Amino acid sequence: MADMPQAIPIPDKPPLHLRGGYLVIAAPEDPVEACFAAPALRGLRNARPHATIAVTTPAALAPLWEREGRYDHIIPYHERASVKDLVRALEDTGVGFESSVAWEPSAAAKAFAKLRIQQRFGYRLDKLTAHLNEPLDSTPPFGPPQHRVRHYMTLLEKLDLMAMIPANFRTPPLPPRPVIPRIAIAPGSEFGPAYRWPLDRFEQVAQLVLDTKLEVLVLGHGSPEAAELAARLGEKASFLDHPADLAALLDALAGCTALLANDGLLPHLAAHLGLPAAVLFGPGHPDVRRPLGRIHRTLNAHVACSPCAMPKCPLDHRCLLELSANHVSTELAGLIKCHSNT
Numbered sequence: 001m002a003d004m005p006q007a008i009p010i011p012d013k014p015p016l017h018l019r020g021g022y023l024v025i026a027a028p029e030d031p032v033e034a035c036f037a038a039p040a041l042r043g044l045r046n047a048r049p050h051a052t053i054a055v056t057t058p059a060a061l062a063p064l065w066e067r068e069g070r071y072d073h074i075i076p077y078h079e080r081a082s083v084k085d086l087v088r089a090l091e092d093t094g095v096g097f098e099s100s101v102a103w104e105p106s107a108a109a110k111a112f113a114k115l116r117i118q119q120r121f122g123y124r125l126d127k128l129t130a131h132l133n134e135p136l137d138s139t140p141p142f143g144p145p146q147h148r149v150r151h152y153m154t155l156l157e158k159l160d161l162m163a164m165i166p167a168n169f170r171t172p173p174l175p176p177r178p179v180i181p182r183i184a185i186a187p188g189s190e191f192g193p194a195y196r197w198p199l200d201r202f203e204q205v206a207q208l209v210l211d212t213k214l215e216v217l218v219l220g221h222g223s224p225e226a227a228e229l230a231a232r233l234g235e236k237a238s239f240l241d242h243p244a245d246l247a248a249l250l251d252a253l254a255g256c257t258a259l260l261a262n263d264g265l266l267p268h269l270a271a272h273l274g275l276p277a278a279v280l281f282g283p284g285h286p287d288v289r290r291p292l293g294r295i296h297r298t299l300n301a302h303v304a305c306s307p308c309a310m311p312k313c314p315l316d317h318r319c320l321l322e323l324s325a326n327h328v329s330t331e332l333a334g335l336i337k338c339h340s341n342t
Helices: 031-047 059-066 083-092 107-114 149-158 199-211 224-236 246-254 265-273 325-339
Strands: 022-026 052-058 073-077 099-102 119-123 134-136 182-186 215-219 238-240 258-262 277-281 297-300
Touching (some): 022 031, 022 107, 031 059, 031 265, 052 059, 052 083, 059 073, 099 107, 107 119, 182 199, 182 265, 199 215, 215 224, 238 246, 246 265, 258 265, 258 325, 265 277, 277 325
Parallel strands (some): 022 052, 022 099, 052 073, 099 119, 119 134, 182 258, 277 297
């Protein structure tokens, strides 16, 4: 007797579906993670174009979501905000939220539970599950490491929403491009000294850019390396250093042609805007944490010890020292040529 085909197991609950009317989303509190989550937030908006959607976010990151211009309410909160403060802010919108999404434990996720929002989606994680009533598994797939954006998009897929489609990765249009190409250069990195290319090489590339009659804007964001580079270049380059002013930083990036930077926050902010970036990867994993979009160039030396993700190199920093100024300037010139007139 031939083997009988196995029956398809009956699900223990019906498929999950996001209600369409009133949704609140807890954006990640880390700025790089917020950039990785942006396509998922766009995906939720694209899936529910007529819904009222609110985004809770640390106040310092509010400009990130305000530039999107696609959400009905941006609800900023300060670092020491209590759950009670967030509940009050949500109530002040006058919206009776039906559904919520949270990817990580936070005061916002607790506030959603306090409000007894009917659908509270999120991953089954320590310190988060207790505040959800629709917890979702986040089992990593087998195979090679996947880009971090998949962490956020998988939740959409579990809600039977379109995730990995071009519309969710479409950034707002940039202002008209500078007539004279302006190159932003960011020699710092929040990830640690092992992520920083030598300052002398940044200076060499900046001088080559200036020699071709292009403009250079050194971006600091609190980086001492940027202040040193700006001092070396003098009046030939502009310098912007507003470590706490994300809106000013985003405006400055939006007015540039391209960015040259170490692996760190700034390339992800550029990607959030749709600005092309040449990014120097050392200890970081470009396949997992490269800026979103096909317009960027990731530059890395193929050495046995990289990626290690260590903030300080215990060896000889070969992952970045093997990237020459000539190679980087050639790659940057190619990026500028592709995008200076777009």
